[in-house]
Each structure stands twice: as structure tokens, then as C-alpha cells.
Amino acid sequence: MKTWFHSWRAAVRIARRDAWRAKGRSSLVLAMIALPILGVSAADLTIRSSELSVSERMERGIGAADASFHDPGLGGVPVFQTPAGDNVYPAKDEENAPWPSGPGDPTKVIPAGSRWISDTQGAAKLTTVHGLLQTDVRELKADDPIARGITTLLDGHYPRKADEVIATSAFLEQSGLSLGSTVSARNFDRPYRIVGSYELPDSLDAAQITALPGAFLAPYGKAAEKAGALAPGSSTSYLVQHAGGFTWNDVKEINTKGISVVSRAVQLNPPADSEVPLYQRPDWRSFESSSGADAMVLASLATVVGLAMLEICLLAGPAFAVGARRSRRQLGLVGANGGSRSHIRAIVLSGGLVIGVAAAVVGTVLALALTLALRPFLEDFIGQRFGAFDIRPLELLGIALLAVLTGLLAAIVPAVTASRQTVLASLTGRRGVRSTSKVLPVLGLVALLIGAAIALYGSVVTDQFAIVAGGSALAELGVVAMTPALVGLFGRVGRWLPLSPRLALRDAVRNRGRTAPAVAAVLAAVAGTVAVATHTASTDAQYRAEYTASLPHGAVSFFQMEEGGRDVPAVADAVQRYFSVETRADVSRVSVGKPGCPPWGGGDGCGQYEVMTPPANLCPMWVPTTDGSDPSEKFTPEQRRTMIREDWRCAQTSGGGGLYVDGGLLVGDARLLKVLGIEDAAASRALADGKAVVFSKPLVAADGSIGIKQVTDMKAAEKASAENKPSPGRISRVPAHLVTGDPKTYGLQVLMSPETARAAGLRTVPVGAYFSTDALPGSEQRQKLDAELATLGAGIDLTVEEGYVSDDSIFLLALTVFAGLVTIGAAGIATGLAQADAEADLKTLAAVGAPPRVRRTLSGFQCGVVAAMGVVLGSVSGLLPAVGLRLTEERQQIRYHEQTIAEGWGGDLTPPYVPIVVPWETLAALLVAVPLGAALLAALVTRSKGAVARREAT
Structure with missing residues (x-):
């Protein structure tokens, strides 16, 4: 008894034989279908392999430890944290109360009987073959069993002495150093010898060196700051091994002592949201993706897959049609020997099935082979090592089924067309009279009009991108039908x-x-x-x-905010030597406190300054209140809008933007005006007459002067700020010349000469220079300058205004x-x-x-x-x-x-x-x-x- 199975088996055999005979046409269609399958399968394998399991993430983050203890810097007050430990907040958050700050001591809360090691991280400018390189520095006993998995040793051995370090391969490549080379930090005379190279599996591009604990950094940067090697900012965590690990209840108990914990056990078995105190706070907002966003992603993915299948079907369909016509005599013989139209359709559809299956197999196998072969290159490209080579059979099977489905869809129309031909026409090779469908163009025109109307409605009436995209897609399908x-x-x-x-x-x-x-x-x-x-x-x-341009087109500037601007003259000479400079304008900044203080006033003996706005010139919406409330809330929206439009105290000028200028004040001469393109003879005369040139009207008092306050007691200033009071300090009055017309000043608000600054009792230090050039510097000039800046070792912020670059x-x-x-x-x-x-x-x-x-x-x-x-x-x-x-x-x-x-x-x-x-x-x-x-x-x-x-x- 003959069944449908026997008919399809015969049809598949005929289709396979026909595909083998027409190797060129079959290879063409197979390649069209297999290439997308290859790409999607390879992408699936790469993404799944790069997605680490919880165990793999924990191994790369805390090694073989059961938990990592961190000081969140909240002064030891009780805290709430997320199970992952990535968000930590004070348990008591009182409104208008100052945010707690200060160090805690994680070692005091480590349970007795535990074994732990410290992991300190910071940064330093390290000497290299080319000059200096900003580098991450780590203190970790990397060969300790607790740290197993955090680093991967590539060559050499782990540090055994205090003067030995290991370096990542990225650092060695960027620095030009190698095993056996010595390295040191700027202003730190002690050299270190590189005894090994390693990589961080989660960050292959990281430039980092690792030393033994206490050899380079110190907790909270105290010893490092004293030695002058590093800026403050290093932090220490503690990798702890404890019998039984740390449950979520253990983590909450440790949180009451002001320490946050990343626990392996909690990561492997996270608690319910109802058990997390932080999630119960009314002001907590979860930033996880919503179901709507996930639905939008899935819809976008389905659209891309659908368009790809449509593209393949449109290209492969004619190939099957030609194949059916080339085999019309064979199909005619099938009909002459009693075959029905369904048998002919089955033969042509089997052609799509055979090529679809072959494309699925070829694409999937090639994806597996290429992903395995290119695994090192893919890891380097994404910047991290894979976990296990993760093969998801169901996902690959689903992708492969798309190939089979595409082949079948591409063969549907040729199959129906071939089955409608008479046996006589097939045997004689005559195509007969063919006419195009008159319904399809009409449907296409209707779809085009409806799609265009939907897109127009979405763009003019609503603000939904999805409506515009959907209408445009429908209109495009209408054009395809036409x-x-x-x-x-x-x-x-x-x-x-x-x-x-x-x-x-x-x-x-x-x-x-x-x-x-x-x-x-x-x-x-x-x-x-x-x-x-x-x-x-x-x-x-x-x-x-x-x-918004930082400077006039072709102009150059640089700033050195730290170290008292000691490298400014050398850098300015280097810029003038390598660039085609027309005008050079050296500038200084006001410095409050001991020499070398940064402008933000960090450190003992360092203060700040500010250019004061007279109370009468303050915008009513910005006048500070004694209770710390928002001053603008006492005005209606209409009043706020009126003040912004009509009150010069509240209006914003176009002179803003550009470079960041500390306090808006620079000390220099009229050459700076020339570089900035400010042609104002009165301003130049005012500088010569000992006046400050001011570009912001609210800064000028009624008597035609500006006030500059120097704050030396930073603790008193912080206390006054917390109480919404003016900070204490000495105020210097300087006669001012206001430049009208709202010129483009690129961040500059006040300019005064060095003589005027000295007369006002202001101490200045070099901060940088501005340059106008004949032509933009080329790549070779930039490289030469960068090389010299590297030898100087200066922390320079260089800006070259090239205009908008697309x-x-x-x-x-x-x-x-x-x-x-x-x-x-x-x-x-x-x-x-x-x-x-x-x-x-x-x-x-x-x-x-x-x-x-x-x-x-x-x-x-x-x-x-x-x-x-x-x-x-x-x-x-x-x-x-x-x-x-x-x-x-x-x-x-x-x-x-x-x-x-x-x-x-x-x-x-x-x-x-x-x-x-x-x-x-x-x-x-x-x-x-x-x-x-x-x-x-x-x-x-x-x-x-x-x-x-x-x-x-x-």
C-alpha cells in the first residue's frame, strides 16, 4: 500500500538527484541560505560562550574566596545593599541630613577562624620606554590559593620579593617593557623589576601591574600619598575564606557594622526581593529592563529575521523556478505516468527541502568550526576570555530550522506554478500564454497607501517610532507586491x-x-x-x-592643573616648536594656600577661590535659601518663564561652553583676546590700565568692580555650606571693564593681567597657554609633540580645535x-x-x-x-x-x-x-x-x- 510517506520519499530522492546534477545552481542557492545561518549560529555560539556563569564570574572576581569584604566609605554606619553588592546605601536616610562619610575597618568584622588576604587597587604614572603611562596598580598575593582564578600567569613567576612585580601583557605592549625590565612611579625612587606577565580573564586590554601587599600601595593611599607616588584614591577589599561560606543572613548582619559583602553563596542562591531590605525602601527604583523593553527587543529581532528570510526567499525563489523549468520534461513524465499535481508540487518543494537541510548542516558545522578556530581572535575582540564553549543544541536547531523553512518558502511559488502546467506543455517545452496577476498590484497599491498613511500619522500626530516603522514596512511590502x-x-x-x-x-x-x-x-x-x-x-x-567649539578653528590650548604648573613653560615651548603657531598667550590661575595646591583645594593647607556674584545681581530663582529648599519653587512656571526671557540676571549668554576654565578666571594679557578672536580695543586698554576684563554682566557690582573671595579654611567652608551659609574668606575688590555684545569667549568669564592680580593680593601659578595657528597640525606633528610630552611626564590636557568632525x-x-x-x-x-x-x-x-x-x-x-x-x-x-x-x-x-x-x-x-x-x-x-x-x-x-x-x- 502506497502512502504519503512513500510519495515524499520518492520526491526527495528525485529532488536530491536533480540538485546533484545542477551543482552550480544548487551551490548558489545553498550559499545564499547557509551564509546567514553561518553568521547567526556563530553569533549565538560567541554570545553564549562569552556569557559567564555565576561560578565563573565569582572565580574571576574573588578567586577561591567565599566572600569579598568592602568598606563603602560611609563611616561605619549600618548599610543596606543589593545581593550582588553593587549598590550600597545608609540604612537610615534622613531627609536633609548630610551623607555619612569616612573609613570603616572590614578586618574587625571578619569572623574568627577565617583566612583572608587583602586586595588593594589604585593607579600611578609609571615610567616606560616612551615616558609615563597611567596604569592600574594592584597589591595582591596572586599566587595564594585564595586568589586562584583572578589572574592567569602567562610567563615568568609571581612576585616573591617586595621589589618584584608582574605586569599584564597589555601593559608590556603599551610601555615597550619586557620581563626583566625595571619600572617605577613618578616621584618614587624605588624601582621594581618585572618578573612575570599575566592577564585578567575579564579585561584583556587592561594595563596593570601587581605587587605584593604593602610593596607599592597602602590602605586608603596614606603611605603612597606620603611617598608622593600616587594620588589618593586607592581602595582595599578583603578576600575571605570561611567554613560554610556566608549566607544572606550573614551578609545582613555584617551590613549592620557598615561593611558590604559580595558572597559566593548569595550569588549562587540569591534571596527573594522581599528579603532584601534595600528593595523595601520607598525611594528604591529598580533599573532592570521592563517587559515592554524586552518585548520591543524581541519584536525588533523578529523583524530582522523576517526581513532576512524575505530577502533570501526573493533571491532563491527564481532559482527554484528556473530549476523547475529546466526539469519540466522530467516533471511532465511524472504526470504522464499517473503523477498528480500534488506529486509535482512535492518534487519541487523537496528541492527546497533538500537544499534547506544541506544549508542548515553546512552553516551549522562551519559556524562550530570557525568559532572554535577563531576563538582567540574573538576573545581579543570582545576583551575577555570565554567561559566554557557553550553549545545550546536547541538554539542551533532552531536556527537550522530557519534554513529549512526558508528553502521551503522559496520553493512554494515555483512548486505551484509547475503543478499548474499541463503534461503536454511540459513534454513539448512550451510555456504557453502567461499573464501577470491583476490582483497583486492592486493589493500592493492599497498596502502602500495604508502604510504611508500610518507612517504619516505616527510622525505628525503621535510620537511613536514603532508606528512610523510599521507603516513604512507595510508601504515597502506594498511596493514589493507592485x-x-x-x-x-x-x-x-x-x-x-x-x-x-x-x-x-x-x-x-x-x-x-x-x-x-x-x-x-x-x-x-x-x-x-x-x-x-x-x-x-x-x-x-x-x-x-x-x-559647540572649544576654541576658534585651528586654535590650540593646554592646561596643567596639578603640581603647581611646573611643566607649563616646557610644554608651551614644545607646542610652539612643533606646531605652526601665530600667537602664543601664556595664562596663569589663582592659587590659594601652599605652593602646588590644585585648584579644587584638596589636601592640607590648600584652599579655593571664587568670583562672587553680588546679591543684587543674583537671579531670584537661584538665591540660596537658609533651609536648603529649592528657591525656584516659590515662583509659578509663568514667572520663571518671564524671568528667563526678560531678566538679564537669569538669561544665559552664548559666551558659555568651550573649555573648562577654573572659576571662569584666567590671568594673562591681551594676546589671549587675540587668540580667542575677541577684537575689542577697549578691553585691551582696560587690561593695560589694571582693570579686569569681564564678559559676564552679573559678576560686575554697581560700583564697577568684581569681588574675588579666597577661602583658606575648607572645614569651615564645608560647615557653612551644610548650613546654607556663605563660606568665610577674604574678599579682594578689582576694578572691572564689562565687554558688551555677548562675544564668544569659550568658557572665559574674567581676564586680568598679572600686575592686577598681584595688586589685589592674589597669588598665581602657571596653568597653560593658548595658541593660534596658521594651519591645523598634521598627524606627524601631533605624534612628535606627544612623544615629547611623554618624556616630560606632564599631566597635560591638550585641546586642538579641528571643528566638527563627522x-x-x-x-x-x-x-x-x-x-x-x-x-x-x-x-x-x-x-x-x-x-x-x-x-x-x-x-x-x-x-x-x-x-x-x-x-x-x-x-x-x-x-x-x-x-x-x-x-x-x-x-x-x-x-x-x-x-x-x-x-x-x-x-x-x-x-x-x-x-x-x-x-x-x-x-x-x-x-x-x-x-x-x-x-x-x-x-x-x-x-x-x-x-x-x-x-x-x-x-x-x-x-x-x-x-x-x-x-x-x-
Whole structure:
């Protein structure tokens, strides 16, 4: 008894034999389906292998310890923490109470009988072959069993003495040092010998050295600060081993003593949210992704997968159609011997099934092999070592089933078409009279109109990107459905073309079954590219308009805030030596306290200064209150909006932005005005007359002077700030000249000469210099300067104003190249199928005496025609989603701007600029270069001579 199983088994055998005979066509379709499967499977293997398990994360974080104890720096008060230990807050959070601070001592809460080691981390500027390198420094007994897994020794041995260190391979590469080299920190005479190299499995790019505990750093940086090796900021944690580990109850008990804990047992078995005290606080907000966000990600992923499958089906479908036509005699014999239409459909569908299964197997096997072979390169690329090579069979099986499904979908239409042919037409090779569907274009036009309306509604009425994207996708599918009819319209152009392009165009119109899918595939690729390119170009134009320059174009500046600016003269000379400098303006800053104090007043004996705003010039919304409340809350939104628009005390000037200038005050001469492009003769005369040049009107008092307060007692200042009182200090009055007109000052608010500063009792130290240049420095000049700065070892903040530099030019080029490759590939596939399908026509041309070059030019024009039609339709289709998204963004930004102004919170009063820019260069490359390139490539790879064959016997 014959069943459906026997029929399908026979159909699969026939399809497998037919695929083996037509190796070229089968390989082409297999590659189209297998390549996406290869990419997705390799990505799945890479992502899953790079996702560490809890045990692997704990091993890389705390080694073999049961827990890591940390001091959160909250003065030892009881704390609440998350189970992961990444968020720690005081258990008692009283409103308006100062935030607790101060060190705690984790060693006092480590249970008796435990074994522990310390892990101290900080940073230092270390000497290298090239100069100095900012490097992470760690103190850890890395060869202790507790620390097993934190580091991986690559060469040499772990430190055994206090003057030995090991270094990561990234540090050795960046520093130019090697095993056996010596290294030291700036201002720290003690050298260390590098005895080994290692890597951090979680951070392969980290530049770090590790020494024994107490050899380089000290807890809280006290000894290091005394030695002058490091800036404060090192921190210590304690890796603890304890019998039985630390449960969540143990962690909460330790939290009551002001210490946070990262426990292995808690990570492996986290408590319920109801058992976490921090989660019960009313002000706690969880930042985990919502189900809506997860749904959006899944929807986006499904859309990408669906479009990829559509693209493959559009390209592979014509190949199955041509295969069915090439096998029409075989299919006719099946019908002549009693086979039904279902048997013929099964044979053609089996072709898709066979190639789909083969593509799934090939893609999955290649993904496994390539991921294993490229594992070291992938680890270096993502910057961390994999955990176990994680193979998820169900996920790979699901990806493989996509290949099978794609093959079946691509073969559906050819199967139905082949089953509708009569036995006589199949045996004689006659195609009969074929007509295109009149319903499909109508449905496509309806989908286009509805999709455009939805996209327009989403961009003009609502602010939902999803609505715009959904409407644009529906409109694009409508254009795809209209493609056969649009191809027919293109055929009307053929009457004005020469012979070869006219034949190519008429062939494309006559064989819409293979032309329309290829054109639709090109359309989809080009539409996506044009949409992204248009949105990117428009966003880039907006960023260019919003760009705030740090300096005038071509100007250079540098600052050294620390160490009393001791390297400023040498750096300024180096800049002037390597760059084409027109004007140099050296500047200083006001320093309060002992020499070498930083401007922020850190350390003993160091203070701060501020340029005071007279009480009468303070904006009413910003006047401090005695109870610490927000002063703006006593005004209505209308009052706030009125003050921002009309009160000069509350208005923001365009002179802001640019570089950060400490306190807005610099000490220099008129050359700084020249570098900044401020042409004001009165300002230059005011500097010479001993006045401070002021660019901010609220700073100038009624008597025409400015006040500069020097605060030396920082503890008293902190106390006054906590009590919302003015900080105590000595105030110096300096006569001022106010520059009107709101010039662009690039962060500068006050400029005074050195003589004026001395007369006011202000001590100054060098801080940097400004330069105007003849031309922007090139790469070679920058490299020479960087090399000299490295030898100086100065902590320099160098700025070269190059103007707005777009980061999207390479991206747009990559998009254009991608669309070009897809277009040429789709057009090439259509051309190859056309040649296979129209071989009889080409032989007829040769038989009637057509020159040999006709074959080559016809092939080129066939490819170019498909590419040109797809590019034209895709360019038009791609503009709709881009314009819709930009209109939506404009509505959102304008609404936010109006809301900000209405509520009176300040900001720029100018409405946001949200342009729509068409990337004409990208469109020109797609419309001209891509079809021309596709045509030339097809013409070059096509043989100009073909054999003349006799007519087949029927």
C-alpha cells in the first residue's frame, strides 16, 4: 500500500538527484541560505560562550574566596545593599541630613577562624620606554590559593620579593617593557623589576601591574600619598575564606557594622526581593529592563529575521523556478505516468527541502568550526576570555530550522506554478500564454497607501517610532507586491533604447517571474540603506549645527592643573616648536594656600577661590535659601518663564561652553583676546590700565568692580555650606571693564593681567597657554609633540580645535558598499538565471548572425536593468521611513523645549533645529555607480561566444 510517506520519499530522492546534477545552481542557492545561518549560529555560539556563569564570574572576581569584604566609605554606619553588592546605601536616610562619610575597618568584622588576604587597587604614572603611562596598580598575593582564578600567569613567576612585580601583557605592549625590565612611579625612587606577565580573564586590554601587599600601595593611599607616588584614591577589599561560606543572613548582619559583602553563596542562591531590605525602601527604583523593553527587543529581532528570510526567499525563489523549468520534461513524465499535481508540487518543494537541510548542516558545522578556530581572535575582540564553549543544541536547531523553512518558502511559488502546467506543455517545452496577476498590484497599491498613511500619522500626530516603522514596512511590502506591474511599466522605455538594452529590458519584462523577485530584493536592500543614510545624514547635520567649539578653528590650548604648573613653560615651548603657531598667550590661575595646591583645594593647607556674584545681581530663582529648599519653587512656571526671557540676571549668554576654565578666571594679557578672536580695543586698554576684563554682566557690582573671595579654611567652608551659609574668606575688590555684545569667549568669564592680580593680593601659578595657528597640525606633528610630552611626564590636557568632525562618513560609505554588493549580487543572480533560462534565445541570436559581442552586452544590460530598476524603486521607498522618523524626532524635541521654557527651568530659547537632509552622494552612487558596475561586471564575466545548437526534437 502506497502512502504519503512513500510519495515524499520518492520526491526527495528525485529532488536530491536533480540538485546533484545542477551543482552550480544548487551551490548558489545553498550559499545564499547557509551564509546567514553561518553568521547567526556563530553569533549565538560567541554570545553564549562569552556569557559567564555565576561560578565563573565569582572565580574571576574573588578567586577561591567565599566572600569579598568592602568598606563603602560611609563611616561605619549600618548599610543596606543589593545581593550582588553593587549598590550600597545608609540604612537610615534622613531627609536633609548630610551623607555619612569616612573609613570603616572590614578586618574587625571578619569572623574568627577565617583566612583572608587583602586586595588593594589604585593607579600611578609609571615610567616606560616612551615616558609615563597611567596604569592600574594592584597589591595582591596572586599566587595564594585564595586568589586562584583572578589572574592567569602567562610567563615568568609571581612576585616573591617586595621589589618584584608582574605586569599584564597589555601593559608590556603599551610601555615597550619586557620581563626583566625595571619600572617605577613618578616621584618614587624605588624601582621594581618585572618578573612575570599575566592577564585578567575579564579585561584583556587592561594595563596593570601587581605587587605584593604593602610593596607599592597602602590602605586608603596614606603611605603612597606620603611617598608622593600616587594620588589618593586607592581602595582595599578583603578576600575571605570561611567554613560554610556566608549566607544572606550573614551578609545582613555584617551590613549592620557598615561593611558590604559580595558572597559566593548569595550569588549562587540569591534571596527573594522581599528579603532584601534595600528593595523595601520607598525611594528604591529598580533599573532592570521592563517587559515592554524586552518585548520591543524581541519584536525588533523578529523583524530582522523576517526581513532576512524575505530577502533570501526573493533571491532563491527564481532559482527554484528556473530549476523547475529546466526539469519540466522530467516533471511532465511524472504526470504522464499517473503523477498528480500534488506529486509535482512535492518534487519541487523537496528541492527546497533538500537544499534547506544541506544549508542548515553546512552553516551549522562551519559556524562550530570557525568559532572554535577563531576563538582567540574573538576573545581579543570582545576583551575577555570565554567561559566554557557553550553549545545550546536547541538554539542551533532552531536556527537550522530557519534554513529549512526558508528553502521551503522559496520553493512554494515555483512548486505551484509547475503543478499548474499541463503534461503536454511540459513534454513539448512550451510555456504557453502567461499573464501577470491583476490582483497583486492592486493589493500592493492599497498596502502602500495604508502604510504611508500610518507612517504619516505616527510622525505628525503621535510620537511613536514603532508606528512610523510599521507603516513604512507595510508601504515597502506594498511596493514589493507592485514590483511585477512596475517592471512592466519600465518596459515602455525600451522603444527608445538601442538593440542590446532593448532586448535586455524586454526579456526582463517578459520573464517577470524571475525579474520581479530580484528587483524586489534589490529594492529591499537599497530602501533600508537609503532610509538609514537619510536619517544619519540628517542627524549629522543637526549635530553639526549644535556643535559647540572649544576654541576658534585651528586654535590650540593646554592646561596643567596639578603640581603647581611646573611643566607649563616646557610644554608651551614644545607646542610652539612643533606646531605652526601665530600667537602664543601664556595664562596663569589663582592659587590659594601652599605652593602646588590644585585648584579644587584638596589636601592640607590648600584652599579655593571664587568670583562672587553680588546679591543684587543674583537671579531670584537661584538665591540660596537658609533651609536648603529649592528657591525656584516659590515662583509659578509663568514667572520663571518671564524671568528667563526678560531678566538679564537669569538669561544665559552664548559666551558659555568651550573649555573648562577654573572659576571662569584666567590671568594673562591681551594676546589671549587675540587668540580667542575677541577684537575689542577697549578691553585691551582696560587690561593695560589694571582693570579686569569681564564678559559676564552679573559678576560686575554697581560700583564697577568684581569681588574675588579666597577661602583658606575648607572645614569651615564645608560647615557653612551644610548650613546654607556663605563660606568665610577674604574678599579682594578689582576694578572691572564689562565687554558688551555677548562675544564668544569659550568658557572665559574674567581676564586680568598679572600686575592686577598681584595688586589685589592674589597669588598665581602657571596653568597653560593658548595658541593660534596658521594651519591645523598634521598627524606627524601631533605624534612628535606627544612623544615629547611623554618624556616630560606632564599631566597635560591638550585641546586642538579641528571643528566638527563627522563620525558617520565611514558609516555611510559602508552602507553604500553594502547596498552595492547586495544589489550587484541580486542582479548577478538574476542575470545568471536569465542566461540559463534564455539559452535557447541566445543560440537563436547566434544562428541568425548576431555578432559575438551581442551576448556579452546583452548579459551586461540584463544585469544593469535589474539593478537600475531595484535602485530607483528602493531609493524612493527608503525616503518615507527616514522622513517619518525625523518628523517624529522634531515633534519630541520641540515639545521638550517648549516644556522646559514653560516650566521656567532655563536653557536656550532658540527652538531645536531638526533638519531633513537627503544624502545625494549616497543616492548618486546607488543610482549611477552601482547599476553601471553591475553591468560591467556581468559583461566581463560572460563569454562572448556560445555554441550553436540544433532545435531539440519534440
